[in-house]
Amino acid sequence: MDRAKRKIEHIQHALSTADQGESGFDDITFVHQSLPDVRMNDIHLHTTLGELSLSSPFFINAMTGGGGKKTLEINKGLAEAAKHGQIAMAVGSQTAALKDDAERETFTVVRKVNQNGIIFANVGSEVSVEDAKRAVDMIEADGLQIHLNAVQELVMPEGDRDFTGALLRIEQIVQTVQVPVIVKEVGFGMSRETALRLKEVGVKIVDVGGFGGTNFARIENKRRSSIITYFNNWGIPTAASIVEVVQTVPSLAVIGSGGVRTALDAAKAIALGASAVGMAGPLLRTLVEQGVEGLVAYIEELHHDLTLIMGALGAKTIAGLQRVPLVIRGNTHHWLTERGFD
Numbered sequence: 001m002d003r004a005k006r007k008i009e010h011i012q013h014a015l016s017t018a019d020q021g022e023s024g025f026d027d028i029t030f031v032h033q034s035l036p037d038v039r040m041n042d043i044h045l046h047t048t049l050g051e052l053s054l055s056s057p058f059f060i061n062a063m064t065g066g067g068g069k070k071t072l073e074i075n076k077g078l079a080e081a082a083k084h085g086q087i088a089m090a091v092g093s094q095t096a097a098l099k100d101d102a103e104r105e106t107f108t109v110v111r112k113v114n115q116n117g118i119i120f121a122n123v124g125s126e127v128s129v130e131d132a133k134r135a136v137d138m139i140e141a142d143g144l145q146i147h148l149n150a151v152q153e154l155v156m157p158e159g160d161r162d163f164t165g166a167l168l169r170i171e172q173i174v175q176t177v178q179v180p181v182i183v184k185e186v187g188f189g190m191s192r193e194t195a196l197r198l199k200e201v202g203v204k205i206v207d208v209g210g211f212g213g214t215n216f217a218r219i220e221n222k223r224r225s226s227i228i229t230y231f232n233n234w235g236i237p238t239a240a241s242i243v244e245v246v247q248t249v250p251s252l253a254v255i256g257s258g259g260v261r262t263a264l265d266a267a268k269a270i271a272l273g274a275s276a277v278g279m280a281g282p283l284l285r286t287l288v289e290q291g292v293e294g295l296v297a298y299i300e301e302l303h304h305d306l307t308l309i310m311g312a313l314g315a316k317t318i319a320g321l322q323r324v325p326l327v328i329r330g331n332t333h334h335w336l337t338e339r340g341f342d
């Protein structure tokens with residue numbers, strides 16, 4: 001099957017596949033504070049992610065890669081919403097555009113629409129250093145995401161079957177490209193073992209891309225009759241994954257993503273130690289159903305709601321929100337206890 005068709009099918013199935021709600025955020029409860037001692041006007045959503053300075057912790061996570069006119073329109077809409085909502089945005093995998101110049105416009109449109117915004121390039125861990133640099137240059141990116149998606153590839157009969165050398169290539173890319181590198185999962189979560197290995201090769205920012213939101217095992221299974229069901233529930237739930245990475249490698253800047261669906265989920269991800277939160281599936285759905293204006297309104301609502309939650313907790317800043325007390329119950333508690341976290 002050609003790549004463009006596959007990308008369109010990913011979008012269609014992402015829109016029609018319900019989230020499973022197993023990200024673990026429901027296991028987190030904030031400890032209410034009756035004396036928040038904060039003026040709402042003093043609350044700021046500014047955050048830092050390694051060297052990157054962001055006016056909002058929310059960003060549009062990587063979605064549509066090559067796929068012709070339809071994905072170009074989607075990328076344009078996402079870029080307009082990112083500009084007006086003043087949030088960062090990652091483009092989808094640029095692999096197709098590195099091979100075929102005709103695909104470049106799907107990505108360059110994002111920079112054209114949003115000239116001063118923060119935009120992340122996106123490639124897989126199979127690319128060469130040279131191609132990683134080309135992906136960054138293509139959209140004058142402020143950062144580079146390298147996605148790790150071994151399980152998604154395994155579920156696809158036409159997917160990659162050789163995963164060797166990825167860590168070495170990541171090390172070379174980190175040493176060579178001029179922008180911060182974010183290594184991300186795509187919905188299966190990141191373990192502390194992976195985070196440690198990434199840190200050892202110089203990675204400073206990771207996106208846990210945890211289980212509980214968009215599920216590429218289920219999406220790939222929907223696209224075909226031969227179904228590999230044993231990967232459908234595979235992965236580290238996002239809440240547990242954030243704790244795994246934050247507590248094991250405190251020097252890493254962590255993005256919480258995978259099943260972040262509300263400002264409350266985002267607040268919980270940050271309180272667990274994330275510095276920013278990525279959202280993909282729900283933003284795509286909002287764009288398709290409600291257009292750019294609807295997506296901008298949604299982003300503004302997320303900002304408004306997060307500000308109210310921070311007010312209730314007495315946290316004036318994202319750094320303050322990272323320190324508020326919380327209680328962890330249920331499966332997330334069980335997971336963290338089994339894995340030796342306090």
Ligand code: FNR
Nearest residue numbers: 014062063092093147186213214258259279280281
């Ligand atoms: C994705 N995602 C993704 N990630 C990536 O690094 N490169 C890519 O090309 C894509 N493509 C893509 C297409 C579509 C249609 C969706 C919905 C998602 C994964 C995405 O960035 C994110 O990690 C997961 O979707 C989990 O986040 P949500 O959707 O649960 O918020």
